[in-house]
Amino acid sequence: MTVTIKDVAKKAGVSPSTVSRVLSGHPRISLETSRKVKVIMEEMGYTPNMMAKSLVSKTTNSICIILPKPAEELFSNLFFMELIRGIVTQASRSGYDVLISSGANEKEELEAVSRLLKGRRVDGAILLYSRKDDAVIEFLENNSYPFVLVGRSDRYENILSVDNDNVMAAFDATNHLISMGHERIGFVSGPPELIVSRDRLEGYRKAMQSSGLQTQPEWIVEGEFLQESGYRAMSFFMNLPNRPTALVAVDDMVSFGVLRGLNELKYKVPEDLAIVSFNNIPLSELSSPPISSIDIGIYHLGYTASQVLIQSIQKPDNNTGYTNRFVIPHRLIIRESSMRGPGKE
Amino acid sequence: MTVTIKDVAKKAGVSPSTVSRVLSGHPRISLETSRKVKVIMEEMGYTPNMMAKSLVSKTTNSICIILPKPAEELFSNLFFMELIRGIVTQASRSGYDVLISSGANEKEELEAVSRLLKGRRVDGAILLYSRKDDAVIEFLENNSYPFVLVGRSDRYENILSVDNDNVMAAFDATNHLISMGHERIGFVSGPPELIVSRDRLEGYRKAMQSSGLQTQPEWIVEGEFLQESGYRAMSFFMNLPNRPTALVAVDDMVSFGVLRGLNELKYKVPEDLAIVSFNNIPLSELSSPPISSIDIGIYHLGYTASQVLIQSIQKPDNNTGYTNRFVIPHRLIIRESSMRGPGKE
DNA sequence: CTTTGTGAAGCAAACGGTTCCATAAGGAGG
DNA sequence: CCTCCTTATGGAACCGTTTGCTTCACAAAG
Numbered sequence: 001m002t003v004t005i006k007d008v009a010k011k012a013g014v015s016p017s018t019v020s021r022v023l024s025g026h027p028r029i030s031l032e033t034s035r036k037v038k039v040i041m042e043e044m045g046y047t048p049n050m051m052a053k054s055l056v057s058k059t060t061n062s063i064c065i066i067l068p069k070p071a072e073e074l075f076s077n078l079f080f081m082e083l084i085r086g087i088v089t090q091a092s093r094s095g096y097d098v099l100i101s102s103g104a105n106e107k108e109e110l111e112a113v114s115r116l117l118k119g120r121r122v123d124g125a126i127l128l129y130s131r132k133d134d135a136v137i138e139f140l141e142n143n144s145y146p147f148v149l150v151g152r153s154d155r156y157e158n159i160l161s162v163d164n165d166n167v168m169a170a171f172d173a174t175n176h177l178i179s180m181g182h183e184r185i186g187f188v189s190g191p192p193e194l195i196v197s198r199d200r201l202e203g204y205r206k207a208m209q210s211s212g213l214q215t216q217p218e219w220i221v222e223g224e225f226l227q228e229s230g231y232r233a234m235s236f237f238m239n240l241p242n243r244p245t246a247l248v249a250v251d252d253m254v255s256f257g258v259l260r261g262l263n264e265l266k267y268k269v270p271e272d273l274a275i276v277s278f279n280n281i282p283l284s285e286l287s288s289p290p291i292s293s294i295d296i297g298i299y300h301l302g303y304t305a306s307q308v309l310i311q312s313i314q315k316p317d318n319n320t321g322y323t324n325r326f327v328i329p330h331r332l333i334i335r336e337s338s339m340r341g342p343g344k345e
Numbered sequence: 346m347t348v349t350i351k352d353v354a355k356k357a358g359v360s361p362s363t364v365s366r367v368l369s370g371h372p373r374i375s376l377e378t379s380r381k382v383k384v385i386m387e388e389m390g391y392t393p394n395m396m397a398k399s400l401v402s403k404t405t406n407s408i409c410i411i412l413p414k415p416a417e418e419l420f421s422n423l424f425f426m427e428l429i430r431g432i433v434t435q436a437s438r439s440g441y442d443v444l445i446s447s448g449a450n451e452k453e454e455l456e457a458v459s460r461l462l463k464g465r466r467v468d469g470a471i472l473l474y475s476r477k478d479d480a481v482i483e484f485l486e487n488n489s490y491p492f493v494l495v496g497r498s499d500r501y502e503n504i505l506s507v508d509n510d511n512v513m514a515a516f517d518a519t520n521h522l523i524s525m526g527h528e529r530i531g532f533v534s535g536p537p538e539l540i541v542s543r544d545r546l547e548g549y550r551k552a553m554q555s556s557g558l559q560t561q562p563e564w565i566v567e568g569e570f571l572q573e574s575g576y577r578a579m580s581f582f583m584n585l586p587n588r589p590t591a592l593v594a595v596d597d598m599v600s601f602g603v604l605r606g607l608n609e610l611k612y613k614v615p616e617d618l619a620i621v622s623f624n625n626i627p628l629s630e631l632s633s634p635p636i637s638s639i640d641i642g643i644y645h646l647g648y649t650a651s652q653v654l655i656q657s658i659q660k661p662d663n664n665t666g667y668t669n670r671f672v673i674p675h676r677l678i679i680r681e682s683s684m685r686g687p688g689k690e
Numbered sequence: 691c692t693t694t695g696t697g698a699a700g701c702a703a704a705c706g707g708t709t710c711c712a713t714a715a716g717g718a719g720g
Numbered sequence: 721c722c723t724c725c726t727t728a729t730g731g732a733a734c735c736g737t738t739t740g741c742t743t744c745a746c747a748a749a750g
Contacts, residue, residue: 004706015730020708028728047463051405052706054396056735081426088445097466099407100433100443118392121442256631263633286601288608288633349736360700365738373698397736401705
């Protein structure tokens with residue numbers, strides 16, 4: 001059925017090896033043969049069999065994305081979409097295919113990774129949002145498979161990773177509120193086992209401190225990257241004796257929850273509570289009022305991750321141990337939700 | 346390096362074929378050998394090489410998703426994320442991997458599909474949002490590769506597809522507004538080359554007609570699946586001499602645009618204009634006011650597409666020509682944006 | 691005791707490429 | 721005119737599996 005390299009060879013009156021060489025642009029092939037073979041390939045509609053190619057070359061020209069289980073559970077999925085978009089775009093430019101995989105739990109995830117990497121179905125992996133210690137990372141490292149982490153791990157030092165400077169980002173976000181005149185600023189954090197939560201919290205603390213502002217322990221609440229957390233945090237804050245006039249939320253979804261709550265209670269944003277959050281997902285400018293957010297360059301994050309991974313696949317000698325952490329710049333997008341100071345009490 | 350079937354065979358003192366048969370659960374292998382081999386596989390950490398397997402079996406256990414170019418351009422991406430989520434979940438349950446691919450234009454797309462299918466990297470494809478006539482569909486059909494279309498094509502009859510009954514959905518949406526007492530109802534459509542636009546428009550027309558309501562030509566405007574279209578449509582409608590009191594929008598993103606516009610002009614929703622749209626993306630309930638929307642079961646759409654595709658890969662004899670169109674049920678989610686009739690003029 | 695049937699395992703040929711090594715032709719240098 | 725490169729190509733082994741056909745041993749049947 002399918003036309004193979006041998007069929008082409010036969011029709012062209014050359015050997016299979018010659019055809020193969022034409023295909024790969026081997027230098028010692030006469031122009032004449034090359035042309036002839038190419039014409040015949042075109043005529044017969046030849047397409048190389050990737051499986052056969054991979055078998056001998058031990059290379060697949062594809063990478064995989066390992067989604068953490070929360071992705072299955074909807075999570076803040078715009079984030080992932082953007083990331084995937086960046087990855088797929090870059091990979092495709094480098095001639096790589098992208099395979100999406102996920103597992104219901106860490107064990108399943110590990111199985112999937114092992115099957116894909118050891119089974120030589122992909123050449124490398126991109127991991128999203130790692131936990132503190134991670135069997136998957138462990139596995140990949142021990143077998144020295146190429147991989148890059150989107151996010152940061154404080155446990156593993158020398159692994160490739162692409163991330164933002166979340167401490168600095170939170171510092172900037174908080175400083176913005178301070179510069180608008182706010183002094184009582186709350187913080188809604190994410191799950192403490194995620195490093196991103198801790199980094200952002202740290203940045204908030206630093207900003208407060210460096211401006212000589214007190215931060216009350218009750219102004220910091222923990223939650224998830226979900227609306228509910230924002231809703232809950234909001235009602236907690238608003239009942240405080242001297243409640244904050246502004247807050248920094250670890251994720252835009254949290255802000256939406258806060259917004260919904262404030263709306264129900266007829267509070268005004270930013271008059272009664274100013275808000276800044278992170279990620280700048282497309283919704284941020286759609287809410288009313290639009291939310292100020294730190295744009296962390298999600299697409300860029302994915303794009304870079306793919307680039308770094310593919311580079312490391314193609315020349316694995318990059319063990320300088322130097323530039324293995326790539327930091328994507330962030331920027332603050334100021335919108336209505338933080339456009340006013342605490343003023344009118 | 347990697348441990349192959351031969352290594353296992355040698356260590357177990359059997360032939361490679363025996364190991365292979367143990368792996369595939371061949372009936373004529375003694376329990377004893379089977380156990381022995383399995384232990385050794387475990388010991389040596391054997392993982393089958395998928396490439397070799399695929400080469401001989403001519404099967405890859407993976408499928409691909411072909412994203413239309415607009416996906417690269419952000420589009421209403423929550424839609425795609427949900428769809429992908431459904432596809433990946435189902436595929437993974439069936440033991441299939443999913444490959445994401447896209448091209449900048451139709452030609453590139455075709456190249457990608459050809460490379461993947463003819464190159465035997467995947468066993469089948471899922472196409473999203475097809476244009477009216479499509480070189481990709483043409484190609485897949487001519488080569489009788491398994492594929493399923495998410496959406497509908499009126500040109501190709503016998504292809505597998507998963508879709509909603511968009512005519513009925515629009516009928517329901519419109520009827521809901523009518524039942525709230527609205528009589529002047531506008532419609533914001535999508536690009537006319539997308540079948541989904543036309544179907545929804547048709548449903549709207551039918552509903553109006555079946556209630557004996559007049560539909561003014563100027564109440565129907567064309568746009569894209571984007572906010573801007575909504576914004577523009579809004580300002581057009583609101584300047585009409587006897588403007589509509591309600592409107593149906595072809596996509597939630599359009600509603601957001603409308604909402605933003607109305608907000609700027611200090612109009613109230615639903616008092617001044619009631620709104621219903623389609624897709625029920627997660628944002629719909631986050632806007633203020635929350636938007637009534639037809640939930641078309643995006644996740645389910647993806648899940649089913651994957652299921653249907655894999656089924657057709659595994660037994661391609663399903664040429665009954667009967668059940669090749671799968672319709673996913675929709676349901677109307679009523680929210681604040683359509684909770685009041687035209688009443689107070 | 692020889693023939694036939696059956697279950698368990700091995701041999702070797704594929705699958706569609708790549709690549710090392712060998713070879714033939716032709717031209718340059720001695 | 722013979723030797724030695726160089727260049728363009730062919731031959732064959734190999735990548736890691738699967739699978740049809742054999743083979744072998746042994747028990748049942750004639």
